[in-house]
Amino acid sequence: MPALLRLLLSLLLAAAAAPLAAVQAQPFRGYSYLLDCGGAAPTTDRRGLPWVPDDLYVSAGESLKLLDQGLLDPALSTRRVFPHSPSAKFCYEFPVDRKRRYLLRPTFFYGTYPPSSPPPVFDMIVDGTFWTAVNTTDDSLTGSASYYEGVFGASGRNMSFCLGVNPNYTDSGPFINALQVIQLHDSVYNATNFTNSAMGLIARTKFGSSGDAEKYPGDSFDRYWQPFLDSKHAVSSTHNVTSADFWNLPPPGVFNTALVAEQDAPLVLQWPPIHLQNDSYYVALYFADTLTENSRTFNVYINDYLFYEGLTVTSAGLSVFATQWILSGLTRVILTHVSGLPPLINAGEVFGLFPLGGYTFARDARALENIKRSLQNIPDDWNGDPCMPHGYAWSGVTCDKGLKPRVISL
Numbered sequence: 001m002p003a004l005l006r007l008l009l010s011l012l013l014a015a016a017a018a019p020l021a022a023v024q025a026q027p028f029r030g031y032s033y034l035l036d037c038g039g040a041a042p043t044t045d046r047r048g049l050p051w052v053p054d055d056l057y058v059s060a061g062e063s064l065k066l067l068d069q070g071l072l073d074p075a076l077s078t079r080r081v082f083p084h085s086p087s088a089k090f091c092y093e094f095p096v097d098r099k100r101r102y103l104l105r106p107t108f109f110y111g112t113y114p115p116s117s118p119p120p121v122f123d124m125i126v127d128g129t130f131w132t133a134v135n136t137t138d139d140s141l142t143g144s145a146s147y148y149e150g151v152f153g154a155s156g157r158n159m160s161f162c163l164g165v166n167p168n169y170t171d172s173g174p175f176i177n178a179l180q181v182i183q184l185h186d187s188v189y190n191a192t193n194f195t196n197s198a199m200g201l202i203a204r205t206k207f208g209s210s211g212d213a214e215k216y217p218g219d220s221f222d223r224y225w226q227p228f229l230d231s232k233h234a235v236s237s238t239h240n241v242t243s244a245d246f247w248n249l250p251p252p253g254v255f256n257t258a259l260v261a262e263q264d265a266p267l268v269l270q271w272p273p274i275h276l277q278n279d280s281y282y283v284a285l286y287f288a289d290t291l292t293e294n295s296r297t298f299n300v301y302i303n304d305y306l307f308y309e310g311l312t313v314t315s316a317g318l319s320v321f322a323t324q325w326i327l328s329g330l331t332r333v334i335l336t337h338v339s340g341l342p343p344l345i346n347a348g349e350v351f352g353l354f355p356l357g358g359y360t361f362a363r364d365a366r367a368l369e370n371i372k373r374s375l376q377n378i379p380d381d382w383n384g385d386p387c388m389p390h391g392y393a394w395s396g397v398t399c400d401k402g403l404k405p406r407v408i409s410l
């Protein structure tokens, strides 16, 4: 399991005078959800994105208002807090298109806390698959929210996103402030086989920029492209790039800046800026010449291994990617000159890959759904997959340990 980086989301300071962007009813295509967890009424954020309360999609938990109101993005100012029931998972369920894949971005903001009671640590689960543990301790200390991002293929009519009360490290109930679920275009990350794996974001970066992260509406799926400045090498583009036919549909804005090598020297980047576990990763890099009607050719190395030889980058731009590239420890991306002007790079993404966990034997899952429908008082953790992941079966249900687990007792 690759280490999954917690990315910082700096709190949006609610500048009282900032005008609201025009409200847009349908910003994303298909099945997409912007859930304000614990919220009481629909709100619109400063980008004009409409958020709705989460109670239509979840049955457990209670709403809690944060004390430091006024400082927060409206979607973060409340959270839903789930009971502390060891080994229970509490699930959101939302209708999806089973042939498509989805970006999931849960956001957690605990607020200030006394040193004696740090925020709870808990697990995230999508359908039957363990995703990663949520630990907001360090971010809370710096007053930041924590977000995680994953890409998952749908496998049924509903997708479930759950918080698991891991008995090994939690002594209070899990919580969540916001959950985004955005349907991706079929061509985005389509080289990964989502029937047997999923991806967890490690870094998504626009190079040579010091401004704000690039998000919606620049990025049609509200992916966050974080700035990465190295002022010695930063340049701005002299033209606009149309990226509508690029693999993965990067937002055109990431091509406004780049990092460029000095004459006769390679460009060496330490990126992503964290230690990675020895594992295979999805790596995509994006390039466009910053001058009009120009092109340059260079080699791309990642940690001394040739990633792409003789890459010719034109003003129109292109992306290159590897679906399974072994990385370990700190990563260096090195661009070496072949011909034309010095090499440059505009943007990049790295994801960890992890295998799907499987699902309860379908007939048993259907039988449990029928039992659930006949019950008056449904246990509040009876959502999501009944048996999976192992250790997180519905309360009162015992399952075997098979690949498609069967229910043994009830």
Ligand SMILES: *[C@@H]1O[C@H](CO)[C@@H](O)[C@H](O)[C@H]1NC(C)=O
Binding pocket: 056, 057, 058, 092, 093, 094, 095, 158
């Ligand atoms: C699918 O999700 C919706 C919305 O949360 C829920 O009302 C419905 O019961 C779910 N269907 C199943 C079979 O779980």
Ligand SMILES: *[C@@H]1O[C@H](CO)[C@@H](O)[C@H](O)[C@H]1NC(C)=O
Binding pocket: 166, 167, 168, 391
């Ligand atoms: C808790 O720790 C034990 C022992 O390390 C492990 O077997 C078990 O899977 C863990 N439980 C969860 C839910 O991660």
Ligand SMILES: *[C@@H]1O[C@H](CO)[C@@H](O)[C@H](O)[C@H]1NC(C)=O
Binding pocket: 121, 135, 136, 137, 138, 169
């Ligand atoms: C959560 O993170 C904090 C700070 O990095 C660390 O001290 C703590 O051990 C972590 N908790 C768990 C359960 O991993």
Ligand SMILES: *[C@@H]1O[C@H](CO)[C@@H](O)[C@H](O)[C@H]1NC(C)=O
Binding pocket: 186, 187, 188, 190, 191, 246, 247
């Ligand atoms: C992925 O999408 C690209 C761009 O639309 C397309 O050219 C390619 O054939 C697709 N690949 C797969 C494996 O579906």
Ligand SMILES: *[C@@H]1O[C@H](CO)[C@@H](O)[C@H](O)[C@H]1NC(C)=O
Binding pocket: 193, 194, 195, 196
């Ligand atoms: C994806 O993986 C599944 C299960 O391993 C396999 O049956 C299928 O052929 C794979 N699809 C592609 C396009 O490789």
Ligand SMILES: *[C@@H]1O[C@H](CO)[C@@H](O)[C@H](O)[C@H]1NC(C)=O
Binding pocket: 238, 239, 240
């Ligand atoms: C690029 O597009 C922006 C916004 O549409 C426009 O303001 C700018 O003038 C364009 N730049 C060039 C060099 O065409």
Ligand SMILES: *[C@@H]1O[C@H](CO)[C@@H](O)[C@H](O)[C@H]1NC(C)=O
Binding pocket: 278, 279, 328
């Ligand atoms: C990473 O793992 C692979 C295969 O498991 C192994 O061959 C390689 O030596 C490992 N690399 C490092 C740096 O540990």
